[in-house]
Amino acid sequence: MKTVSTIIVDDESLARDLVKHYTADHPELNVLAECGDGFEALRQIQTHKPDLLFLDIQMPKLDGFELLEVLDYNPAIIFTTAFDQFAIKAFEMNAIDYLLKPFSRERFDSAVKKAVERIGVEKLKTDSSVENLKENVQETRGNLDRVVTRLGSKVTVIPVDRIWYIESADDYVMIYSELGNHLKEKTMKYFEEHLPANNFVRIHRGNIINLSQISAIEPYTKDTHIVTLKCGAKLRASAEGYKKLRSML
Amino acid sequence: MIVAVIQFALTYGVYEQELIVAIVDSLLSNVVFALLGVGLWFMIRFSGKDIKGVFKNIAYYLASCAITILIWQTISYTLLRILFGNNDDYVSYLYTSMIVRILTGVLIYFLLISIDFLILSFEEMQERAEHEASLSAMLRDAELSMLRSQIRPHFLFNSLNSVSSLTLSNPRAAQDMIIKLSEFMRHSLSLGADTMSTLNDELYHAGLYLDIEKVRFSNRLQINKQINPQCGELMLPSMILQPLLENAVKHGVNTMLTSCTIALKADCTDSSLIISISNNFDPDAVPRKGTGTGLTNVQKRMAAIFGRNDLLTFKSENEVFEVTLLVPVQNH
Numbered sequence: 001m002k003t004v005s006t007i008i009v010d011d012e013s014l015a016r017d018l019v020k021h022y023t024a025d026h027p028e029l030n031v032l033a034e035c036g037d038g039f040e041a042l043r044q045i046q047t048h049k050p051d052l053l054f055l056d057i058q059m060p061k062l063d064g065f066e067l068l069e070v071l072d073y074n075p076a077i078i079f080t081t082a083f084d085q086f087a088i089k090a091f092e093m094n095a096i097d098y099l100l101k102p103f104s105r106e107r108f109d110s111a112v113k114k115a116v117e118r119i120g121v122e123k124l125k126t127d128s129s130v131e132n133l134k135e136n137v138q139e140t141r142g143n144l145d146r147v148v149t150r151l152g153s154k155v156t157v158i159p160v161d162r163i164w165y166i167e168s169a170d171d172y173v174m175i176y177s178e179l180g181n182h183l184k185e186k187t188m189k190y191f192e193e194h195l196p197a198n199n200f201v202r203i204h205r206g207n208i209i210n211l212s213q214i215s216a217i218e219p220y221t222k223d224t225h226i227v228t229l230k231c232g233a234k235l236r237a238s239a240e241g242y243k244k245l246r247s248m249l
Numbered sequence: 250m251i252v253a254v255i256q257f258a259l260t261y262g263v264y265e266q267e268l269i270v271a272i273v274d275s276l277l278s279n280v281v282f283a284l285l286g287v288g289l290w291f292m293i294r295f296s297g298k299d300i301k302g303v304f305k306n307i308a309y310y311l312a313s314c315a316i317t318i319l320i321w322q323t324i325s326y327t328l329l330r331i332l333f334g335n336n337d338d339y340v341s342y343l344y345t346s347m348i349v350r351i352l353t354g355v356l357i358y359f360l361l362i363s364i365d366f367l368i369l370s371f372e373e374m375q376e377r378a379e380h381e382a383s384l385s386a387m388l389r390d391a392e393l394s395m396l397r398s399q400i401r402p403h404f405l406f407n408s409l410n411s412v413s414s415l416t417l418s419n420p421r422a423a424q425d426m427i428i429k430l431s432e433f434m435r436h437s438l439s440l441g442a443d444t445m446s447t448l449n450d451e452l453y454h455a456g457l458y459l460d461i462e463k464v465r466f467s468n469r470l471q472i473n474k475q476i477n478p479q480c481g482e483l484m485l486p487s488m489i490l491q492p493l494l495e496n497a498v499k500h501g502v503n504t505m506l507t508s509c510t511i512a513l514k515a516d517c518t519d520s521s522l523i524i525s526i527s528n529n530f531d532p533d534a535v536p537r538k539g540t541g542t543g544l545t546n547v548q549k550r551m552a553a554i555f556g557r558n559d560l561l562t563f564k565s566e567n568e569v570f571e572v573t574l575l576v577p578v579q580n581h
Binding site: 012013014015017018021036037039058060061082083100101102103157 | 402403405406407409410411412413414415417418464465466467502503504505506531533534
């Protein structure tokens with residue numbers, strides 16, 4: 001029998017025990033690791049590359065969604081959560097299944113069955129479902145309150161109020177913040193839509209700035225202005241960007 | 250108006266003055282008084298309440314009475330003299346009636362003052378009623394939010410999930426947890442927003458809650474209690490500690506990978522019961538949405554019950570967050 005490798009991620013040990021216990025009845029499942037937090041999970045997942053994740057959402061430091069965001073590898077996901085309307089919405093589009101705690105053995109079995117079938121079919125395909133899932137999660141979660149970035153194995157969680165400004169860089173954006181400069185694979189449009197609109201404004205095609213960081217605004221050419229930030233950066237504001245900026249100050 | 254008519258009748262009938270003179274006289278003096286009356290109204294409205302003490306009050310109103318009458322008589326006398334100075338009969342009447350006019354003026358002055366005070370206190374009553382209505386609305390809000398905090402789905406379902414897990418690994422512990430959870434839920438469902446309980450009772454139920462969380466988080470949560478046993482019978486609003494404890498769990502245990510200690514202290518003085526709840530937290534953790542609503546609700550509820558806004562204080566230092574609740578001792 002072909003086995004499905006899996007990792008259990010939940011910050012409550014009893015909750016992990018339960019999933020572990022249920023998996024004992026499934027010889028096709030091979031539990032590689034159990035993790036109590038998002039950082040540990042990230043390490044284990046990158047090391048083991050499991051086929052399937054049992055993933056809790058509410059966890060200290062790095063929650064389930066943020067973990068998915070920084071994974072550069074896409075396992076199948078079964079969410080296990082007590083109550084999370086966002087997870088439910090997100091799932092409805094893409095996760096294999098979600099188990100609402102407390103869940104029965106039968107419910108667990110059916111989720112595993114679905115997962116095994118799906119993994120058998122899609123194992124070799126680059127899995128777009130997690131990508132879609134990540135998008136959908138943000139669609140339904142509203143404003144960002146922090147941004148998670150990863151460089152190699154180092155994950156940084158940046159609270160949005162510590163971001164100075166964001167600059168476009170091809171398919172990426174560069175986030176300049178108190179916690180250093182971090183590259184993130186997202187579009188400017190995404191940040192424009194998801195950063196809190198009362199604190200951030202897109203002053204130019206290439207820049208979104210944090211309003212609280214502005215130290216000076218000076219006219220530059222006929223239509224443009226130069227915005228100086230407290231960190232010293234001088235950024236150009238287009239005519240349209242300046243109009244938006246002025247309406248917010 | 251009535252006074253004007255009476256005065257007109259007297260002037261015209263009794264003193265047999267000319268009709269036109271009588272009308273002008275009565276209208277003029279009364280219009281002047283009415284204008285002064287408006288002034289009086291504002292005087293009472295803006296300064297009347299600030300004057301403390303009976304004698305000061307009497308002196309204040311006598312003085313303002315004298316001034317009012319003086320101004321009134323001066324103005325109306327002057328105007329009447331200008332208008333009818335050549336009518337000797339009238340001028341002598343004006344002289345003789347001066348004392349009557351002044352006495353009437355005093356009378357009307359006090360009448361006006363009384364009416365003004367009546368209006369003022371009526372307004373105050375209305376204001377108080379409005380204030381009370383808003384208070385009871387706040388109480389209802391607090392009650393609602395308390396209900397919301399009672400049925401906290403995360404807590405309930407995660408606890409039930411722990412029970413589910415324990416039934417497999419440790420049925421005794423599972424049973425223990427179910428009993429604690431039931432007792433806790435029963436208590437929280439039976440209470441209204443204005444119910445008061447003894448500290449002992451509240452601590453018992455807080456203990457149930459912390460025991461349940463302790464089962465969920467095991468060694469990630471440490472609990473440290475320092476209770477002065479002499480304060481046990483003092484009263485406090487029921488379940489007022491619950492949102493504070495939930496807050497401690499949410500911002501402590503839920504943000505930390507290492508162990509979190511929640512300390513619960515209670516002590517009392519003659520006038521108040523002092524309860525503090527503290528938790529250490531990860532300073533790097535990013536505050537998540539919804540921060541502070543628990544504290545605000547407690548503050549609102551305390552204000553609705555005790556009429557004071559300063560009963561809940563909090564501070565955050567050395568990676569420890571501490572809330573202190575001051576409950577005034579009520580005499581029954």
